Amino acid sequence: MGNSEIILINISGDDQPGVTSAVAGILGKYNATILDIGQADIHHTLSLGILFKTSNSFDAANILKEVLFKCSELNLNVRFTPISIPQYNEWVNRQGSGRYIVTLLGKLITAEQLSIVTKAISEQELNIDSIKRLTGRPSLENLNDNVRSCIELSVRGDLKNKDQLSSQFMSYASELGIDISFQKDDMYRRNRRLICFDMDSTLIQTEVIDELAEKAGVGKKVRAITEAAMRGEIDFNESFIKRVALLKGLDESVMEEIAQNLPIMDGAKRLMTILKKYGFKIAILSGGFTYFGNALKKQFDVDYVYANELEIVNGKLTGKHLGEIVDGKRKAELLRLIAQFEKIELEQVIAVGDGANDLPMLNLAGLGIAFHAKPKVKENAQQAISTIGLDGILYFLGFRDIHMNE
DSSP states (O other), X not given: OTXXXXXXXXXXXXXXXXXHHHHHHHHHHTTOEEEEEEEEEETTEEEEEEEEEESXXXXXXXXXXXXXXXXXXXXXXXXXXXXXXXXXXXXXXXGGSOEEEEEEEESXXXXXXXXXXXXXXXXXXXXXXXXXXXXXXXXXXXXXXXXXXXXXXXXXSXXXXXXXXXXXXXXXXXXXXXXXXXXXXXXXXXXXXXXXXXXXXXXXSSOHHHHHHHHHTOHHHHHHHHHHHHTTSSOHHHHHHHHHHTTTTOBHHHHHHHHTTOOBOTTHHHHHHHHHHTTOEEEEEEEEEXXXXXXXXXXXXXXEEEEEEEEEETTEEEEEEESOOOOHHHHHHHHHHHHXXXXXXXXXXXXXXXXXXXXXXXXXXXXXXXXXOOHHHHHHSSEEEOSSOTXXXXXXXXXXXXXXXX
């Protein structure tokens, strides 16, 4: 490289139009090569870094002099750091290290929470490359229940123990009252194409079978069986058959009444609208009933619905079902089949659910999210959301409020 020099310029101060243009113009005047550049703006305060290379020391000296004068003119602080060739090559070689995304999500992210999470990252000898706020700027005056905060950290390095760090994050999430997502930053994370939802207590804020049971006068019995099944204490198929049998004689009109008044989960409408806008395929894979899944299909333009069919004779439930029971194993099979049909890799699939019978599909998908789930489910899932509504999923995908509100 002869007399070439590599120099890092760091500029800070009040943000104003034309700073980057002015500095780039000076570099261009001397045919400098920009090797890296980064800029951030927090509360009108600029932080700009430019790493450049010149072919000779004379040009380098002129660049430093002119940048210094320009920054003085604009009332900005500037620092110059020479970088040796070995230092630069070592930095370039680190590009091959693993890259990961850590997302912190909650009503409010505190300094203590950030400190604990970043300490765990540093203990794994990972380096934080960048930090982005995905949510809008919080107001100090107009506080409401819909306030949420999300920070995304891009980290790099050779991870010592991925399972250990994932387990740490799950534990911290529970202790600190936030959600923490830990994902490999690869092409699949940036190109998810299919999302598969459980229905009851995921897309809707109820267990429909419990609603039916209340109308049939067997609510207490059915609820007890449902809760045991969701905790994974009894086999889903066994619990399903027992619960459906208790509904014998219920009038079909009751199903229509419930379908027209399904309580939609917080954030579901926003999530569905944005996913459809960006071309996602959407599936409902439920251990509930097709009657209600089809109602949601119409409301949200869902592409696929697979659930259980209740037998109806002369306008009354018989207490039996038709066809194969959609249990946990079947959900995973259906997820795989839909992905194959749509020519989508499993790594591009998202699965969302709250119960033990959702775990097979949560662990099969590239991104499995336990949503407001039971402890056993959260412990065995890849990721979890417990602090806000379904639209929190969008932040795990890297969406920013500024894009979602367009």
